[in-house]
Amino acid sequence: MSDSLVVQGGTPLSGxxxxxxxxxxxxxxxxxxxxxxxxxxxxxxxxILDVEIMGRVLExxxxxxxxxxxxxxxxxxxxPIPEAPLELxxxxxxxxxxxxxxxxxxxxxxxALPGGDDFGSRPIDFHIEGLEAMGATFDxxxxxxxxxxxxxxxxxxxxxxxxxxxxxxxxxxxAVLAKGVTTIGNAAREPELVDLxxxxxxMGAKIDGAGTSTIEIHGVEGLTxxxxxxxxxxxxxxTYLVAAAMTAGTVTVSDCRPEHLRMExxxxxxxxxxxxxxxxxxxxxxxxxxxxxxxSTLPYPGFHTDMHPQMVxxxxxxxxxxxxxxxxxxxxxxxxxxxxxxxxxIHADGxxxxxxxxxxxxxxxxxxxxxxxxxxxxxxxxxxxxETVIRDAHHLDRGYDGWVPKLASLGADIRRV
Ligand code: UD1
Numbered sequence: 001m002s003d004s005l006v007v008q009g010g011t012p013l014s015g016x017x018x019x020x021x022x023x024x025x026x027x028x029x030x031x032x033x034x035x036x037x038x039x040x041x042x043x044x045x046x047x048i049l050d051v052e053i054m055g056r057v058l059e060x061x062x063x064x065x066x067x068x069x070x071x072x073x074x075x076x077x078x079x080p081i082p083e084a085p086l087e088l089x090x091x092x093x094x095x096x097x098x099x100x101x102x103x104x105x106x107x108x109x110x111x112a113l114p115g116g117d118d119f120g121s122r123p124i125d126f127h128i129e130g131l132e133a134m135g136a137t138f139d140x141x142x143x144x145x146x147x148x149x150x151x152x153x154x155x156x157x158x159x160x161x162x163x164x165x166x167x168x169x170x171x172x173x174x175a176v177l178a179k180g181v182t183t184i185g186n187a188a189r190e191p192e193l194v195d196l197x198x199x200x201x202x203m204g205a206k207i208d209g210a211g212t213s214t215i216e217i218h219g220v221e222g223l224t225x226x227x228x229x230x231x232x233x234x235x236x237x238x239t240y241l242v243a244a245a246m247t248a249g250t251v252t253v254s255d256c257r258p259e260h261l262r263m264e265x266x267x268x269x270x271x272x273x274x275x276x277x278x279x280x281x282x283x284x285x286x287x288x289x290x291x292x293x294x295x296s297t298l299p300y301p302g303f304h305t306d307m308h309p310q311m312v313x314x315x316x317x318x319x320x321x322x323x324x325x326x327x328x329x330x331x332x333x334x335x336x337x338x339x340x341x342x343x344x345x346i347h348a349d350g351x352x353x354x355x356x357x358x359x360x361x362x363x364x365x366x367x368x369x370x371x372x373x374x375x376x377x378x379x380x381x382x383x384x385x386x387e388t389v390i391r392d393a394h395h396l397d398r399g400y401d402g403w404v405p406k407l408a409s410l411g412a413d414i415r416r417v
Contacts (some may be wrong), residue, residue, distance in 0.1 A: 002391065002392050002393065002394050003393040003394060003416050003417065004389050004390060004391045004392075004393055004416070004417050005378060005381075005389070005390040005393045005396075005404065005414060005415070005416055005417075006387060006388075006389050006390075006414070006415050006416075006417055007363070007378060007381035007382060007384075007387070007388045007389075007390065007412065007413065007414045008363075008386070008387050008413035008414075009361075009363055009381055009382055009383055009384040009385060009386065009387075009388065009413075010383070010384075010385065011247065011382070011411050011412060011413055012247045012248050012249035012250075012286075012411070013243055013244045013247045013249035013250075013251050013382070013407070013410040013411055013412060014249050014250050014251060014410060014411055015251060015252070015409060015410045015411065016251070016252040016253075016254055017240050017251060017252075017253055017254070017406050017409065017410055018253075018254045018255040019232050019233050019236045019237045019240070019253060019254070019255050019256045020044060020046040020047075020070065020232070020233055020236065020255075020401045020402075021043075021044035021045050021046050021070065021229075021230030021231065021232065021233060022046075022191075022192050022195070022230055022231050022232060022233040022234065022235070022236075023046055023048055023050060023051070023233060023235070023236075023399050024094075024165075024190075024192045024233075024235070025191075025192035025195045025196065025230050025231050025233075026042065026044075026045045026046060026051060026072075026230045027050055027051065027054050027092075027094040027097075028094065028097060028169055028192065028196045029042050029045075029195075029196065029199055029228060029230060030042070030051070030054045030055070030057075030058055030065075030072070030074065031054070031057075031058075031094075031095075031097040031098055031101050031173065032101065032173060032196055032199055032200055032203075033058070033063070033074040033076055033225070034058070034061060034063065034076055034080055034098070034101045034102065034105060035101055035104065035105060035173060035176060035177065035200065035203060035205075035223050036076060036203045036204075036222070036223035036224050036225045036226070037076050037077060037078045037225065038075070038076060038224060038225030039073060039074070039075050039076075039225050040073070040074045040075075040076065040225045040226060040227065040228075041071060041072070041073050041074075041227040041228075042071070042072045042074065042199075042227070042228055042229075042230060043070060043071050043072075043227070043228070043229040043230065044070050044229050044230040044232075045067070045070055045071065045072045045230055046070070046233065046236075046401035047067075047070070047401045047402075048397060048398060048399055048400065048401050049394070049397045049398045050092050050094065050398045050399065051072070053088060053091050053092045053095075054092065054094065054095065055067075055072075056088050057084055057088045057089070057092075057095050057098065058074060060081065060083065060084065060085060060088065061080045061081050061082075061083070061084070061098070061102070062077045062079070062080050062081045063075060063076045063077065063080065076225065079106070080102065080105060080106060082102040082103075082105075082106040082108045082109045082110060083102075083109075083110045083111070084098045084102075084109075084110070084111045084112060085112060086112035086143065086144070089111060089112040089113070090112065092398075093122060093166075094166075095111075096111065096124055096127065096166060096170070097166065097169055097170055097173065098111055099111050099127065099131070099145070099147060099170055100127070100131060100169070100170035100171060100172075100173035100174035101173045101174075102147075103131060103136050103147050103148075103149050103153060103174055104153055104173060104174045104175075104176065104177040104178065105177065107148065107149050107150050107151075107152060108146075108147060108148050108149070108150070109145075109146075109147040110144055110145070110146055110147075111144070111145050111147070112143055112144050112145075113140075113143055113144070113145060122329070124166070124167075126160055126161060126162070126164050126167035127164075127166060127167045127170045127171070128145075129158075130158040130160070130167060130170070130171045130174075130184075131147065131149075131153070131170070131171070131174055133156050133157075133158050134149070134153040134154055134155070134156055134158075134171075134174055134175070134178055134182065135149055135151070135152070135153050135154045136148065136149040136153060136174075137149070152177075152178070152179055153174050153175070153177070153178035153179070153219075154178055154179050154180060155175060155178045155179060155180035155181045155182035155217070155218075155219050156180075156182060156183075157182075157183045157185065158171055158182065158183070158184050158185065159185035159186055160184065160185065160186040160187065161186070162186070162299075163186050163187060163188040163189065163213070163299045164188060165188040165190055165192075165193060165299075167188075168184055168187045168188040168193060168215070169188075169193060169196060171184050172184065172193070172196065172197065172200070172207070172210075172215065172217065173200075175217035175219060176200055176205035176206075176207070176217055176219065176220065176223065177219055177220065177221075177222070177223070178217075178219040179219055180218075180219055181216060181217065181218055181219070182216070182217045182219065183214060183215070183216050183217075184214070184215040184217070185213065185214055186213055187209075187212070187213055187214060187215045188299060188300065189211055189212060189213060189299070189300050189301065190299075190300040191211075191231055191234065191257070191260045191300070192231060193210060193211070194210045194211040194231075195228075195230065195231040196210075197210030197211075197215070198210075198228070199226065199228040200223070202226040202227070202228060203223035203224055203225065203226045204220055204222075204223045204224055205217070205220060205223060206218035206219075206220060231257065231260075232255055232256045232257050232260075233256075234256065234257065234260040234261050234264075234304075235304065235306050235307060235372075235399075236399075236400060236401075237253045237256035237261060237282065238261055238264045238304070238307050238310070239307070239310050239372075239375050239379075239400070240253050240406070240410075241253055241261075241264075241265075241268060241273075241282060241284045242268070242307070242310040242311060242313070242314050242379055243310075243378075243379045243382060243407065243410075243412075244284050244285075244286055244410075245268055245271065245273045245284060245286035245287070245290065245314055246286065246313065246314050246317070246379045246380070246382055246383045247286060247382050247383055248285075248286040248287060248288050249285070249286055249410070249411075250283070250284070250285040250286075251283070251284055251410055252281055252282070252283040253281060253282050253283075253284075254280065254281040255280060255281070256280060256281065256282060257280070258277040258278075258279075258280075258281070258282050261282070262301060263301060263302055263303045263304075264303060264304065264307055264311075265277070265282065267293060267295055267303060267311065268284065270291065270293045271287070271290040271291050271293055271314060271315070271318065272286075272287030272289075272290050272291045273285065273286055273287060273290075289317065289318065289319050289357075289359075290314055290315060290317060290318040290319070290357075291318060291319060291320065292315060292318040292319060292320030292321055292322040292355070292357055293315070293318075293322055294322060294323045294324070294325075295308070295311060295322070295323075295324045295325070296324075296325040296327055297324075297325070297326050297327050297328050298327055298328075299328070305326065305327075305328035305329055305332070306371075306372050307372075308324060308326055308332070308372070309332070309335050309372045309373050309375065309376035310372065310375055310376045310379055311324065312324050312336070312339070312346065312353055312355060312376065313339060313344075313376040313377075313379045313380045314379070315355045315357065316339055316344035316345075316346060316355055316357065316358065316361065316380065317344075317357055317358060317359070317360070317361065317383060318355070318357035319357055320357055321354065321355065321356050321357065322354075322355040322357070323352060323353070323354055323355075324352070324353040324355065325351055325352050325353075326351045326352075326353065327351065330350065330351040332370070332372075332373075333348045333353065334369045334370075334373065335368075335369055335370075335373035335376055335377060336348055336353065338366040338367060338369075338373075338377055339361075339366075339376070339377070339380055341364055341366060342361040342362060342363065342364055342366065342377075342380055342381075342384055342388065343358055343360065343361045343362050343384075344358060344361060344380070345357075345358055360384075360385055361380055361383060361384040361385070362384055362385045362386055363381060363384040363385065363386035363387045363388035363389075364388060364389075365388075365389045365391065366381075366388065366389070366390055366391070367390075367391045367392055368390050368391065368392045368393060368395045368396065369392070369395070370395055371395050371396060371398050371399035371400070372399070373395070374390065374392070374393065374395040374396040375396065375399075375400065375403075377390050378390060378396070378403070378407070378414070381414075382407075382412055382414075393416060404416050
C-alpha cells in the first residue's frame with residue numbers, strides 16, 4: 001500500500017523555505033550528459049524519484065551515476081548502449097529525450113514509447129518530424145521506436161507547429177553534434193531550456209538564441225564532459241507561494257529566480273496577495289479571501305500548465321467566479337473531482353474550468369493522481385476544516401524534494417503515514 005499524507009488544516013504558513021534545483025532541468029541535464037564521454041558533475045539536483053528513475057535509464061545506457069547530497073556525478077562511456085527499456089520509460093516521459101541524444105551520439109536509438117503523468121494523449125510527432133528532417137528514419141515495432149541515422153544527422157531548418165518544450169530539447173540535443181547548421185523556429189523559451197543550452201555550451205556546443213523563438217545550432221565534431229549547476233525550480237517556488245496564499249500566511253521563498261515567475265506572480269497579485277521580491281527571493285502575504293480571476297495556461301512566459309492545479313485550488317475559495325483555460329494539457333482535470341469532494345464548486349467544460357468560490361473547504365480522503373494534483377490537494381488540505389488524507393503520496397515524491405518537512409517547517413500540521 002502506498003503512503004498517504006495526513007493534514008490538519010487551518011494554520012497559516014509562515015517562515016522561509018528554500019527551493020532546490022528544477023526537476024524539469026535536472027532530468028534533461030542527465031540526458032544531455034550522454035552527449036560527451038567522461039565525467040560530468042551536476043549540482044543542485046533535487047532528491048526526487050524522477051531523478052532516480054532517470055539514473056536507471058542512464059545506467060541502462062552504460063553510464064554510472066553517483067549522488068553525493070545534491071551533486072550528481074555521471075560517468076559517460078565512449079560507446080553508450082542506444083536503448084531505453086519500457087519498464088523505465090513508461091514511468092517517466094522525460095526519458096523520450098534519449099532519442100535525440102542517442103541518435104546524435106551513436107547513429108541509432110531504440111526507445112520504448114513514453115508514459116509519465118496521466119494527462120491523456122502526450123504525442124511526440126513534433127520530435128519525430130524534426131529528427132526525420134535531420135535525416136533520421138523511424139520504425140515503430142511492438143511499442144518500441146527504432147531510430148537510425150547511420151551516416152549521422154544533418155543540420156536543417158525545423159519550424160515547430162507549437163513551441164513544445166520536449167521537442168525543442170530533443171532537437172537541440174540532436175543538433176549539437178549534427179553536420180552543419182540547424183535552426184529551430186517557434187522554439188520553446190523556457191528557463192530550463194536556456195539552462196540546458198548553457199550546460200551544452202560548457203561542453204563545447206555552439207548554440208545561439210536559447211530563450212528566444214529561434215535557436216541556431218552550429219554542429220561540432222565532439223563535446224567534452226563538463227560541470228553545471230541546475231537552475232532553481234520555479235514550479236516548486238510557485239507551489240509554496242500558492243500554499244502561503246491559500247492559508248493567508250506570510251512566506252518567503254528563497255534561492256529562487258523571481259523573473260522566471262512573472263506571470264504567476266502577476267496572477268497571485270491580482271488574487272489579492274501582497275508580494276515583494278529580491279533578486280533571489282519572493283515574500284508573499286495571502287489575503288483572508290482571494291479575489292476571483294481568469295487565467296489561461298500558455299507556453300513560457302505565459303502562465304505555466306504545471307501551476308494550474310495549485311491556482312485552481314486557491315481560486316476555489318475566492319470571492320466570485322473564476323475561469324481557468326488549460327491550453328497545454330486539457331486532460332489534466334482528474335483532480336477536480338477530489339477538490340469537489342472537499343466542498344469546492346468547480347466544473348470543467350472542454351479545456352475550460354469554471355470555479356465558483358466557496359467560503360470553506362472541508363477535509364476528507366482524496367487521491368493524488370499526479371505530481372501537481374498531489375500538490376494542489378495538499379494546498380487545499382492546508383486551509384480545509386478538519387483532517388484530509390491524501391492517498392498515493394508517491395506522486396509527490398516524483399517532483400517535490402522534502403515536501404512534508406518543508407511544509408512542516410512553515411508550521412503546517414502534516415505527516416506521512
Ligand atoms: C510540458 C511543459 C513544460 C514542463 C513539462 C514537464 C509547456 C508548454 N510544456 O512540457 O513546461 O517542463 O511539461 O511537466 O508548458 N505536443 C504535440 N506533439 C509533440 C509534442 C507536444 O502535439 O510532439 C503538444 C502536447 O500535446 C501539448 C503541447 O504540445 O499540448 C506542449 O507539449 P510540450 O511542451 O512538448 O510538453 P512537455 O515537453 O511535456
